Amino acid sequence: MTKTTAVLALLSLILSFNTSAKVESSGNGGFIVLNTVSVNAAADTVWQALVNDVDRWWPKDHSWWTGTFSIDARAGGCFCERAGERSAEHMRISFVDPAKQLVMTGGLGPLQAMGMTGALNWQLEQTGADTRISLRYHVQGYSESGYKDLAPVVDHVQGLQLKALADFLTTAKTD
Numbered sequence: 001m002t003k004t005t006a007v008l009a010l011l012s013l014i015l016s017f018n019t020s021a022k023v024e025s026s027g028n029g030g031f032i033v034l035n036t037v038s039v040n041a042a043a044d045t046v047w048q049a050l051v052n053d054v055d056r057w058w059p060k061d062h063s064w065w066t067g068t069f070s071i072d073a074r075a076g077g078c079f080c081e082r083a084g085e086r087s088a089e090h091m092r093i094s095f096v097d098p099a100k101q102l103v104m105t106g107g108l109g110p111l112q113a114m115g116m117t118g119a120l121n122w123q124l125e126q127t128g129a130d131t132r133i134s135l136r137y138h139v140q141g142y143s144e145s146g147y148k149d150l151a152p153v154v155d156h157v158q159g160l161q162l163k164a165l166a167d168f169l170t171t172a173k174t175d
Contacts, residue, residue, distance in 0.1 A: 030140030036133065037162055040129055073093060076093065091104035103121050117141060118137055133162060133165065
Protein backbone atom coordinates (compact mmCIF):
# COMPACT_ATOMS: atom_id res chain seq x y z
CA MET A 1 0.00 0.00 0.00
CA THR A 2 1.42 3.38 -1.01
CA LYS A 3 1.55 6.35 1.38
CA THR A 4 -1.12 8.14 -0.68
CA THR A 5 -3.42 5.12 -0.61
CA ALA A 6 -2.95 4.76 3.15
CA VAL A 7 -3.82 8.43 3.74
CA LEU A 8 -6.92 8.15 1.54
CA ALA A 9 -8.03 4.98 3.33
CA LEU A 10 -7.61 6.65 6.73
CA LEU A 11 -9.49 9.78 5.65
CA SER A 12 -12.30 7.69 4.13
CA LEU A 13 -12.62 5.69 7.36
CA ILE A 14 -12.73 8.83 9.51
CA LEU A 15 -15.23 10.50 7.18
CA SER A 16 -17.42 7.51 6.41
CA PHE A 17 -20.73 9.32 6.84
CA ASN A 18 -22.86 10.95 4.13
CA THR A 19 -21.30 13.80 2.17
CA SER A 20 -22.58 16.14 -0.48
CA ALA A 21 -19.69 16.68 -2.84
CA LYS A 22 -19.32 19.98 -4.64
CA VAL A 23 -16.24 19.12 -6.64
CA GLU A 24 -16.14 21.82 -9.33
CA SER A 25 -13.44 20.12 -11.36
CA SER A 26 -10.86 17.40 -11.11
CA GLY A 27 -8.04 16.48 -13.48
CA ASN A 28 -4.60 14.93 -13.59
CA GLY A 29 -2.93 17.93 -11.95
CA GLY A 30 -5.41 18.85 -9.21
CA PHE A 31 -8.97 19.73 -8.30
CA ILE A 32 -11.25 22.54 -7.17
CA VAL A 33 -13.89 22.16 -4.45
CA LEU A 34 -16.49 24.73 -3.44
CA ASN A 35 -18.68 24.94 -0.36
CA THR A 36 -21.08 27.77 0.47
CA VAL A 37 -23.35 28.72 3.33
CA SER A 38 -25.44 31.75 4.24
CA VAL A 39 -25.55 33.01 7.80
CA ASN A 40 -27.75 35.63 9.39
CA ALA A 41 -24.90 37.98 10.28
CA ALA A 42 -23.22 41.03 8.84
CA ALA A 43 -20.07 40.49 6.76
CA ASP A 44 -18.03 42.39 9.39
CA THR A 45 -19.24 39.97 12.08
CA VAL A 46 -18.42 36.96 9.91
CA TRP A 47 -14.96 38.40 9.19
CA GLN A 48 -14.21 38.93 12.88
CA ALA A 49 -15.25 35.34 13.67
CA LEU A 50 -13.27 33.97 10.73
CA VAL A 51 -9.97 35.62 11.59
CA ASN A 52 -10.16 36.43 15.33
CA ASP A 53 -12.12 33.45 16.67
CA VAL A 54 -10.67 30.66 14.53
CA ASP A 55 -9.55 28.79 17.66
CA ARG A 56 -13.14 28.75 18.89
CA TRP A 57 -14.74 27.31 15.75
CA TRP A 58 -12.06 25.35 13.81
CA PRO A 59 -12.75 21.63 14.36
CA LYS A 60 -10.11 20.38 16.82
CA ASP A 61 -10.17 16.95 15.19
CA HIS A 62 -8.61 18.69 12.16
CA SER A 63 -5.47 19.75 13.95
CA TRP A 64 -2.04 18.30 14.58
CA TRP A 65 -2.14 18.39 18.41
CA THR A 66 -5.48 19.92 19.37
CA GLY A 67 -3.50 23.12 19.74
CA THR A 68 -4.44 26.77 19.60
CA PHE A 69 -5.24 28.18 16.16
CA SER A 70 -4.61 31.73 14.98
CA ILE A 71 -4.89 33.71 11.76
CA ASP A 72 -2.61 36.71 11.28
CA ALA A 73 -4.83 38.41 8.68
CA ARG A 74 -2.19 40.29 6.70
CA ALA A 75 -0.25 39.39 3.56
CA GLY A 76 2.56 37.09 4.69
CA GLY A 77 0.69 36.23 7.91
CA CYS A 78 0.18 32.71 9.17
CA PHE A 79 -2.76 30.40 9.75
CA CYS A 80 -0.93 28.57 12.50
CA GLU A 81 -1.42 26.08 15.30
CA ARG A 82 0.58 26.00 18.51
CA ALA A 83 0.71 23.45 21.32
CA GLY A 84 3.43 24.20 23.84
CA GLU A 85 6.78 24.01 22.03
CA ARG A 86 5.20 22.51 18.91
CA SER A 87 3.90 24.64 16.05
CA ALA A 88 2.59 24.19 12.53
CA GLU A 89 1.95 26.57 9.67
CA HIS A 90 -1.23 25.27 8.09
CA MET A 91 -1.33 28.00 5.43
CA ARG A 92 0.22 31.36 4.53
CA ILE A 93 -2.00 34.43 4.08
CA SER A 94 -1.60 35.91 0.59
CA PHE A 95 -4.53 38.32 0.18
CA VAL A 96 -6.68 40.27 2.64
CA ASP A 97 -9.70 42.46 1.88
CA PRO A 98 -11.44 42.71 5.28
CA ALA A 99 -15.07 41.57 5.40
CA LYS A 100 -14.83 40.53 1.72
CA GLN A 101 -12.02 38.08 0.96
CA LEU A 102 -9.21 36.11 2.59
CA VAL A 103 -6.89 33.96 0.49
CA MET A 104 -4.54 31.45 2.09
CA THR A 105 -2.02 29.28 0.26
CA GLY A 106 -0.58 25.90 1.15
CA GLY A 107 -1.64 22.34 1.78
CA LEU A 108 -3.99 21.54 4.64
CA GLY A 109 -3.50 18.44 6.74
CA PRO A 110 -2.20 15.39 4.89
CA LEU A 111 -1.98 17.39 1.64
CA GLN A 112 1.21 18.98 3.03
CA ALA A 113 2.94 15.63 3.42
CA MET A 114 1.73 14.62 -0.04
CA GLY A 115 3.52 17.65 -1.52
CA MET A 116 0.30 19.31 -2.65
CA THR A 117 -0.47 22.98 -2.38
CA GLY A 118 -3.39 25.22 -3.19
CA ALA A 119 -5.26 28.46 -2.76
CA LEU A 120 -8.01 28.50 -0.13
CA ASN A 121 -10.32 31.41 -0.92
CA TRP A 122 -12.80 32.66 1.68
CA GLN A 123 -15.29 35.00 -0.03
CA LEU A 124 -17.89 36.97 1.96
CA GLU A 125 -20.86 38.55 0.22
CA GLN A 126 -23.42 40.62 2.14
CA THR A 127 -26.95 39.87 0.91
CA GLY A 128 -29.39 41.91 2.98
CA ALA A 129 -29.15 40.77 6.62
CA ASP A 130 -27.28 37.63 5.61
CA THR A 131 -23.74 36.95 4.50
CA ARG A 132 -22.97 34.28 1.93
CA ILE A 133 -19.66 32.56 2.73
CA SER A 134 -17.99 30.74 -0.14
CA LEU A 135 -15.01 28.52 0.53
CA ARG A 136 -13.16 27.43 -2.62
CA TYR A 137 -9.99 25.31 -2.44
CA HIS A 138 -7.98 24.99 -5.64
CA VAL A 139 -5.41 22.22 -5.06
CA GLN A 140 -2.60 21.17 -7.37
CA GLY A 141 0.21 18.65 -7.24
CA TYR A 142 1.00 15.11 -8.22
CA SER A 143 -1.05 12.22 -6.91
CA GLU A 144 -0.08 8.75 -8.06
CA SER A 145 -3.66 7.57 -7.58
CA GLY A 146 -5.24 10.66 -9.17
CA TYR A 147 -7.88 12.88 -7.60
CA LYS A 148 -11.08 10.92 -8.15
CA ASP A 149 -11.12 9.67 -4.54
CA LEU A 150 -9.24 12.54 -2.86
CA ALA A 151 -11.28 15.51 -4.14
CA PRO A 152 -14.59 14.41 -2.53
CA VAL A 153 -12.84 13.75 0.80
CA VAL A 154 -11.27 17.22 0.79
CA ASP A 155 -14.64 18.70 -0.23
CA HIS A 156 -16.29 16.97 2.71
CA VAL A 157 -13.67 18.24 5.18
CA GLN A 158 -14.00 21.77 3.79
CA GLY A 159 -17.75 21.48 4.27
CA LEU A 160 -17.25 20.50 7.91
CA GLN A 161 -14.95 23.48 8.49
CA LEU A 162 -17.38 25.91 6.87
CA LYS A 163 -20.28 24.43 8.85
CA ALA A 164 -18.27 24.86 12.06
CA LEU A 165 -17.86 28.58 11.31
CA ALA A 166 -21.58 28.92 10.50
CA ASP A 167 -22.54 27.03 13.68
CA PHE A 168 -20.21 29.24 15.74
CA LEU A 169 -21.81 32.38 14.29
CA THR A 170 -25.31 31.05 15.00
CA THR A 171 -24.40 30.00 18.54
CA ALA A 172 -22.56 33.26 19.27
CA LYS A 173 -25.61 35.22 18.11
CA THR A 174 -27.99 33.34 20.43
CA ASP A 175 -25.69 33.46 23.50
